[in-house]
Amino acid sequence: MSTVYGIDLGTTYSAIARINEQDLAEIINNFEGDTTTPSAIFFEGAGNVVVGAEAKRVSLAEPDNSSLLIKREMGTDYEVEYQGQVYTPESLSALILKALVEAANDATGDDTSQVAITVPAYFGTQEREATRQAGQIAGLDVIGIVTEPVAAALSIGVGLREPATVMVYDLGGGTFDTTVMKIEPGKVEVVGVDGSRTLGGADWDEALVKLIIEKFVAEVGADAAPCEYDEEFLLDVRLKAEDAKKSLTRRESIQQRLSWETYKANIAISREEFESATKHLVDQTVQISQRTVETSQQKAPGLSIDKVLLVGGSSRMPMIAEALRGDLAWDPVNTDFDLAVAKGAAIYGQAQIEEILSYDDSAPDGSAEEKKLFLGGAQSLNVKNVLARSLGIEFLRSEGDGEKYIHHVSHANDSLPFDPEPISALTVSENQQKVSIALFEQAGEQESEVPEDNRLLKDVDLPFARPMPKESPIDIRIAITSEGLVRIKAEDPESGNSVDLEATVSQLDEQQVQEAESQVSAISLRS
CATH class of the missing domain: 3.30.420.40 (ATPase, nucleotide binding domain)
Structure with a gap:
């Protein structure tokens, strides 16, 4: 096998x-x-x-x-x-x-x-x-x-x-x-x-660090407040916080010994206090x-x-x-x-x-x-599977105002594979020589047609065989595979010219990937 x-x-x-x-x-x-x-x-x-x-x-x-x-x-x-x-x-x-x-x-x-x-x-x-x-x-x-x-x-x-x-x-x-x-x-x-x-366990750790420091300062006095800026002290608290989080999973309360400069104190932390300090995080998950x-x-x-x-x-x-x-x-x-x-x-x-x-x-x-x-x-x-985020194409509302918007062809939680209805688009100006087809993905938690609320995945130009009059038709067909791979075909019906766009995208191009592979392969690893 x-x-x-x-x-x-x-x-x-x-x-x-x-x-x-x-x-x-x-x-x-x-x-x-x-x-x-x-x-x-x-x-x-x-x-x-x-x-x-x-x-x-x-x-x-x-x-x-x-x-x-x-x-x-x-x-x-x-x-x-x-x-x-x-x-x-x-x-x-x-x-x-x-x-x-x-x-x-x-x-x-x-x-x-x-x-x-x-x-x-x-x-x-x-x-x-x-x-x-x-x-x-x-x-x-x-x-x-x-x-x-x-x-x-x-x-x-x-x-x-x-x-x-x-x-x-x-x-x-x-x-x-x-x-x-x-x-x-x-x-x-x-x-x-x-x-x-x-949002994750690291945020609970940070909340516990803050709680521990607050209790320490309350115990030894306000003169110890600068301790939160001492890197060595913070290192000690962060290590203790992670252990404390694990212990409070099993126990109702724990004690920790802390010291900073001449100040020393035994800090008691209860599960109830920890849960109160992190309730806002739990509420987000709910x-x-x-x-x-x-x-x-x-x-x-x-x-x-x-x-x-x-x-x-x-x-x-x-x-x-x-x-x-x-x-x-x-x-x-x-x-x-x-x-x-x-x-x-x-x-x-x-x-x-x-x-x-x-x-x-x-x-x-x-x-x-x-x-x-x-x-x-x-x-x-x-x-x-389903699509994690909405996908859309950028269009102009009109030639006059130049306002751009995202027309979403698929939405978060659409079942995959997915074949949206073809889009019939029009050119916006006289003697237009090409159109730009730009694919965007929802960036925030909510779908929005505002371009700034989305992120560009990929774009490609469709050239025309000749300068085209205003409102010439463009046909756009889209398919999304079971793994979320997006394929777009844009075609000029008059000439038959077409371009294909496939959104297997990342921040790195092929050459950068090869360079990174060489970089990583040259590094000696140990655990």
Whole structure:
């Protein structure tokens, strides 16, 4: 059996898994014997980096040489310099991916480069392609990109025997998303997705840091207020805050010893105080969860949630389950938390390479000689996804005012694949020699026709065979594949001239990817 690794490329922690000889998804421990690896990078020098737990420990003391939470920058033009070299989010993520695979190959004795990588459900076209390019830069063969909730469902739903509508509540270290899915043996159909790329466990950590400092100053006196600007003191508090968050998951209160200059105090922190300080964060996740269900019910009237799955390490906090019970009357089910997504990615990846994964209603009949079990004993796997964000084309309202707007041809949570109705457009000026076809993607939480509220994915010019009179027709046809790849064909009916645009886009072009691959391959990694 050819091996493919499933990788949960997380904001704060990552994990890697495979399908073992018993056809079960299993996590592969890293060099330190841990099931998860901090998504942290420390640059010791221009040619060598540390990835993982040691990098995380050092990063708080040497932030200028450290990379944390880089997943929040995926698909953007963010750049940062370490040890005299410039890195992008794709190349930094590649270092994490490379370290995970090297550790996995060392642990299993394999020499595998095939991977399926997960992304948040709300990642758009650009972020997904950036993730794929990160794998390419790491020297890996990315055979699939799968959303984290779908991966979690594949991992958790193996024992499913009856159809169910499932809500996946995924609160990771740096991101949050929710997904409503209809699941039955051999089939996952995503109905609705929502989330935030800037909300996660790291925000709970920061709130706890603030609470600890406030209690320390209240205990020792206002003269100690400048302590919040002391980097060494803040390092100590941040380390204590992360431990405190984990302890308060199991205990009602904890004590911590803090000192700054001549001031010393034992600080008591209760779970109730922590929950009060972070209630606004929990409320945000509840609002997003409720919005996801409401959006799903618009598509599927009468839809009700049968099961709520808690995924992501930060979902362990008791306040999460309590809020979902109290505010939404849900009874959430615990999962592997940190590990479910990587296991599901391994299932997805193995189905890809064995060609028993389909994306539409014509799934294979499961007649493969070797029996494979997916979701309730089915021998094939069918995944139907939705679009994470609205897509549209830029038009002018009229020649006179020059006002541009975005006409959305598809909307967030449209089922994929999707074939919008063709668009009949007109030129706006006399003797026009070309038209520009520009594809945009929704940038904010709400769909808007204002160009500034969207981001340009790609544009292309359609030249005419001759200068065209005003209001000459242009035909535009659009197709969106099961993986969210957008293809546009614009045609001048008179001459038959046409242009094709395919929105497999990221911030990096092919040459930049090759340069980043050379950069990463020259770096020595250790954990």
